[in-house]
Structures are given as structure tokens and as C-alpha cells.
Amino acid sequence: MPVSERLGSHLKRAAQALSAAKQATLKQAGLTVPQYAALLYLSDNPGMSAAALARACAVTPPTMNTVLKNLQEQGLIERTPHEWHRNILETRLTEKGERVLADADPRAVRVERGLAAEFSQEERETLVALLGRCIGFLESARQAEH
């Protein structure tokens, strides 16, 4: 099966180009792409658990653990034990985290807006729908595998 016929290779290249573009612009704010994603969700949901954050960002808990560790070392987040549910750690942005996110977000949004502007409203909806079907199939295939 020729590579050019494989939807996967187009998908992968597009995702990689996106990641590279975001990485280039976020670097100026001192963040990586996963760090930015985590801060963005935390900003909307202060105090959410690392596990919930991992689900939101579509990564595994150990991966999120790594990202949070780096964010914590930079003083951008703080993690405090939950009042009574002692098994969960509440994660929140620090003031510095808010400032860094406020610097990074416009940069990331600029990339997204630029990308969106390449398409008409109808094309965007088509693309999102097609990608959604890819995700649906691939995730069910993954489950069926085992």
C-alpha cells in the first residue's frame, strides 16, 4: 500500500506541522505545547485533579505528571491536597502562571485563527466532522484490538 494513499501519513504530517508552528510561537513565552494545554484547561477549571487534566488533554496520567512537575518547578502551578478527599491533589495556577498564560495564549490563538482563516465555515465543519469520524473509528479499533 503506497504511503501517499495512507490517510494516516497525511494526518500525521498535519498534526506535526501544527505542533511545530505552535511550539515555535510558544517558545517565546517559555512554554511547551503540552504545558500550554495544561495551563489553558487549568485556567478554565481551577482545582481540577491531574487525572481529569490528563483526560482533558488526551494524555495518560504519567504523562500529565511529567508536565505538571515541570510546571511546578517553574512556579507556574501549585498543588494542594483536597480538604476531605485526601487522595486527590487540587491543581491551580499561581499568579506567575496566570501571567505566563496571558502572554502565551494570544500567540497560540494567533496560529489557530490563521489556520481557521484558510478555510470557509463550511470547510471547517467538514474537516472537523471527518476528523471526528477518524477518531471514532480509531478508538473503537483500538479497543477491539485487545
Next chain:
Amino acid sequence: MPVSERLGSHLKRAAQALSAAKQATLKQAGLTVPQYAALLYLSDNPGMSAAALARACAVTPPTMNTVLKNLQEQGLIERTPHEWHRNILETRLTEKGERVLADADPRAVRVERGLAAEFSQEERETLVALLGRCIGFLESARQAEH
């Protein structure tokens, strides 16, 4: 800007679901996704340089170096100096590499065929075209950044 409106998040999730599905099936053949990609290109172009392979797989040379190192340790490829162009290393599959690829390829193709079967011919072409425009914009944006 809401996350659900960002094309990037859909793109990223789709690519990740694809990678996860391939990873699950390729694991049974003892390969990672990048290792499989490298073997696949090498199979079609015996003797190609690591730099050319990196371009084909859309990764940087140091990344390909890491992948090739692991493949070499498993005895799946061999790298020999070019006859007169002494700066380049010709990379080739070993017999074992051929066998492993012959085992892995049908598994990967099964995922690709399953994914392709989710769409009509026209939908596939639409998806590839839209992704191509994403790639085009993002790569030019990346250049303009610097």
C-alpha cells in the same frame, strides 16, 4: 477562544488516536510506529541515507538517528559507509529486518484500510485536500515566524 473551536485540537486528537491504534497493533510485531515507518521507507529505497530517511519520515536527523540506533541494536538494519562518498552511511534492511517488516506491514495496513473504509472515495479526497491545506499554511507560518 474555546478549545472545541480550535481545529488544532481535533487534528491532534485524530493523529494521536491513529498513533495509538498503530502502536497497539505494531507492538505485536515488536516495532514502534517510527521504527515501522523507517523500515517501510528503507524497504522501498535500500541504501538511502539517514538524512533522506529523516526527510521522508518528516522528523529531524537526530530523531532518525535515535530510531536507527534502536533498529540497529535489534539487528534489523545495517549501516555501511558509502563507497566513495565517505560522509554518508548507506542503510539497509537485514534479513531479519525484512522478516519483521513482513510481519508488521499487514498489521499496519489493516488499520489504514479500516480507516479508509470509513469514508467514500470523495470524502477521502476531501480530507486529504483539507489536510494538505493545513500543512501548507502551517509550514509557511512556521517559516514566517522566524
Next chain:
DNA sequence: ACACCATAGTTAGAGCTCTAATGATCGTCA
């Protein structure tokens, strides 16, 4: 009450990925 299960968090280990910097070789051009 006790076993069970789901969830949260973590650690260990392997592998991929990038940027940045370095060194080696070849071809070209003054």
C-alpha cells in the same frame, strides 16, 4: 464487616522528539 472495584496518584523504564552545537566531507567558485 469485609471483599471488591473504581479512581487518583506515583514510580520505573523504554523510546521518541526537538533545538543547538560540532565535526566531517564534498562541490563550487574565486
Next chain:
DNA sequence: TGACGATCATTAGAGCTCTAACTATGGTGT
């Protein structure tokens, strides 16, 4: 001949990512 630039290869270092295995807590079932 000698300098320059292009290409190839590699190393160092930081960070992301996964699977696998483990611990701990809280709720649910009999």
C-alpha cells in the same frame, strides 16, 4: 589552491509519551 557553502552525521540536553506495576483512598456489593 583555498575559501565558502551545502549536506551528512553525531552528541548533548531537555522534555514528552507510553506501558506496566504499585500504592492509597473511597464507595459498593454481599
